[in-house]
Amino acid sequence: MTAYKSIKGFTVQSIATDPLATGLAGATWSSGGNMNTARSSLGGAGASNTAGLVFGGLNADATGAVAITEAYNGTSWSEVNDLNAARNNFGGQAGTSTAALAAGGSGNAESMIWNGTSWTEVNDMHAAQQLSGSFGTSTSAFTGGGAISGSPRSTKAQSWNGTNWTEAATINTGRNALGGFGNSNTSGLIFGGSEPSKSAKTESWNGSSWTETGDLNTARDYVNGAGSSTEGLAIAGRNPGVLAINELWNGTSWTEVADLSTARLDGGSAGVSTSAFIAGGSLNNGTGTPFTNATEEWNVAGVTDTIQNEGQLYYNTTSNTLKLTKLVFGTGAWASGGNLNTSRAALSAAGNATTTAGLAFLGNTGSVTTASEEYNGSSWTSGNSANTARRNLGGAGTQTAGLAFGGFTATANSADTEEYDGTSWSEQNNLNTARRELTGCGTQTAGLAFGGQVTTHSALSEEYNGTSWTEGNDLNTARSEDPAGMGIQTAALCAGGDSGSVSASNEQYNGTSWTEVGDLNTARAVLAAAGTTAAAIVFGGSSNTVNTESWNGSSWTEVNNLATGRTNLAGLGTSLNALAFGGSPSGTATEEWNVPSAIGNVTIDVD
Numbered sequence: 001m002t003a004y005k006s007i008k009g010f011t012v013q014s015i016a017t018d019p020l021a022t023g024l025a026g027a028t029w030s031s032g033g034n035m036n037t038a039r040s041s042l043g044g045a046g047a048s049n050t051a052g053l054v055f056g057g058l059n060a061d062a063t064g065a066v067a068i069t070e071a072y073n074g075t076s077w078s079e080v081n082d083l084n085a086a087r088n089n090f091g092g093q094a095g096t097s098t099a100a101l102a103a104g105g106s107g108n109a110e111s112m113i114w115n116g117t118s119w120t121e122v123n124d125m126h127a128a129q130q131l132s133g134s135f136g137t138s139t140s141a142f143t144g145g146g147a148i149s150g151s152p153r154s155t156k157a158q159s160w161n162g163t164n165w166t167e168a169a170t171i172n173t174g175r176n177a178l179g180g181f182g183n184s185n186t187s188g189l190i191f192g193g194s195e196p197s198k199s200a201k202t203e204s205w206n207g208s209s210w211t212e213t214g215d216l217n218t219a220r221d222y223v224n225g226a227g228s229s230t231e232g233l234a235i236a237g238r239n240p241g242v243l244a245i246n247e248l249w250n251g252t253s254w255t256e257v258a259d260l261s262t263a264r265l266d267g268g269s270a271g272v273s274t275s276a277f278i279a280g281g282s283l284n285n286g287t288g289t290p291f292t293n294a295t296e297e298w299n300v301a302g303v304t305d306t307i308q309n310e311g312q313l314y315y316n317t318t319s320n321t322l323k324l325t326k327l328v329f330g331t332g333a334w335a336s337g338g339n340l341n342t343s344r345a346a347l348s349a350a351g352n353a354t355t356t357a358g359l360a361f362l363g364n365t366g367s368v369t370t371a372s373e374e375y376n377g378s379s380w381t382s383g384n385s386a387n388t389a390r391r392n393l394g395g396a397g398t399q400t401a402g403l404a405f406g407g408f409t410a411t412a413n414s415a416d417t418e419e420y421d422g423t424s425w426s427e428q429n430n431l432n433t434a435r436r437e438l439t440g441c442g443t444q445t446a447g448l449a450f451g452g453q454v455t456t457h458s459a460l461s462e463e464y465n466g467t468s469w470t471e472g473n474d475l476n477t478a479r480s481e482d483p484a485g486m487g488i489q490t491a492a493l494c495a496g497g498d499s500g501s502v503s504a505s506n507e508q509y510n511g512t513s514w515t516e517v518g519d520l521n522t523a524r525a526v527l528a529a530a531g532t533t534a535a536a537i538v539f540g541g542s543s544n545t546v547n548t549e550s551w552n553g554s555s556w557t558e559v560n561n562l563a564t565g566r567t568n569l570a571g572l573g574t575s576l577n578a579l580a581f582g583g584s585p586s587g588t589a590t591e592e593w594n595v596p597s598a599i600g601n602v603t604i605d606v607d
Helices: 004-008
Strands: 013-015 027-031 043-048 051-055 069-072 077-080 092-095 100-103 111-114 119-122 133-136 141-144 157-160 165-168 179-184 187-191 202-205 210-213 224-227 232-238 242-249 254-257 268-272 275-279 295-300 313-316 321-329 333-336 358-361 372-375 380-382 394-397 402-405 417-420 425-428 439-442 447-450 461-464 469-471 484-488 491-495 506-509 514-517 528-531 536-539 548-551 556-559 570-573 577-581 590-594 597-604
Touching: 043 092, 043 100, 043 275, 051 100, 051 268, 051 275, 092 141, 092 157, 100 141, 133 187, 141 179, 141 202, 179 232, 187 224, 224 275, 232 275, 358 402, 358 570, 394 447, 402 439, 402 447, 439 491, 447 484, 447 491, 484 536, 528 577, 536 577
Parallel strands: 013 313, 043 268, 092 133, 133 179, 179 224, 224 268, 394 439, 439 484, 484 528, 528 570
Antiparallel strands: 027 295, 043 051, 051 069, 069 077, 092 100, 100 111, 111 119, 133 141, 141 157, 157 165, 179 187, 187 202, 202 210, 224 232, 232 242, 242 254, 268 275, 275 295, 313 321, 321 597, 333 590, 358 372, 372 380, 394 402, 402 417, 417 425, 439 447, 447 461, 461 469, 484 491, 491 506, 506 514, 528 536, 536 548, 548 556, 570 577, 577 590
16 A cells, blocks of 8 residues: 555655755855955965955055955954065965965065965065966966056066076967966966956966967956866956956856856955855946955855755754755845936836836926936936826836826826837827826736826726726725835735825725725835835835835835935835836936845754
């Protein structure tokens, strides 16, 4: 007889260690401990992301080089003995956390060796190289390219044997600010840099000559490296903006793999292709401030490792605990995005668009406007104008299928409806009732318009089927002054607005009727929103508030505020990734909301 368990049950996997974080082929970047001193243009050495060393660099105000040295144990950085002289933009850097080489940089030819405790001056380089691609160990290192006085993009190469530097065969293409990795002075790779245009070139060194080989996928300078002669990483850099791109070299060609969490250039890096780190660097398009002290660690799963999958149940035989992997969300925060091209308030947006494909339209620039703009995740681009200028209107849809309805034309309430196809706007059938200061949500073929000002506050609710509008059941509370709308036609929220006074009222629509649900914590009108009936956020509003609230399906919770308080703004996206843009007084400013998430191991208590 077959046991029921064998038909309907499942086996709980028993493993000795927790599954590794997810990533392409089991590879991923994760946050490490912060350095004690934020800086850029620093050197790095180390065999893995649990045993690293960084040294020198430019200090936080970019006024000069520093001699600071810090050691990493995989968790935190500790300050250790300084370099003998302050230095940045090294010409040679190689070795491990207990035996490292720092050479050149800052227009200097001096070399120093780290013995795990202190630095000792050794024989100088033949020329004061800096911004070079280097690799090897403290007793067998190599450097190529970079900048030398009188030669800003040099082809010079030098070899270190543990005692002296020797001039070697020149590289094929002169350039600076390039990366490198390799095992010794007879085997390594240099890549990227500036010629002065950003370079993708890769050159391989075999101990006697250089060979051009497969290019990087993304040309860049101020790129970091970590790896051996046959396999390694090209990390971050600039072209022309700061990059988070990470590429893996397999001995023949480069492949893009998991990106860094934070774009940067000119940090300190070391390790191998399966275990590496990058620390510090610059976060802007030049090599100046702001500098960071953040560290990211690269890990690749081994053949016997298990990879975290959401919902994975397993038994850890080492700790004797039953565990579950689940998606864990961090704390959401706002960060600056690209400015709108047209400063305006009382605008609208395709609410179901994304933060990398957004759509903003119409509004008030001092007079009503037809302006329309698209967002690509970093900047806004002006697109074709709408047909009818107006402000305080409703919006819905996506970047390639937007919907605009109602509003005020400067002389009268409007019932106009327009659809956007990703290129141009076209007139469609009007709302049944012209009104301004309304809101909406949904898609281009299933839209919802509600509230607004007719001659007074309105409770009207209308549904759009892609062709025409049909009146549905009214809101319970009439309101205008741009309440927040979010969701879809059959599952929507209407929060805030003005119903004779500024309101905290929140109603939910099920496709047929509206029901009062949990109120906002802060009453307000002319606010913006993003999300669904299950998870949403509202932000900004009356009195130029910075207040942001998060909805979990039943109640609102105050979360991190906008950086800039504003009213009459617009929003789009989800509760995890949203945009806030325009409004008064910050007519061009865009802010991006992000809630970080990662799959983590959670212990299950078993009585």
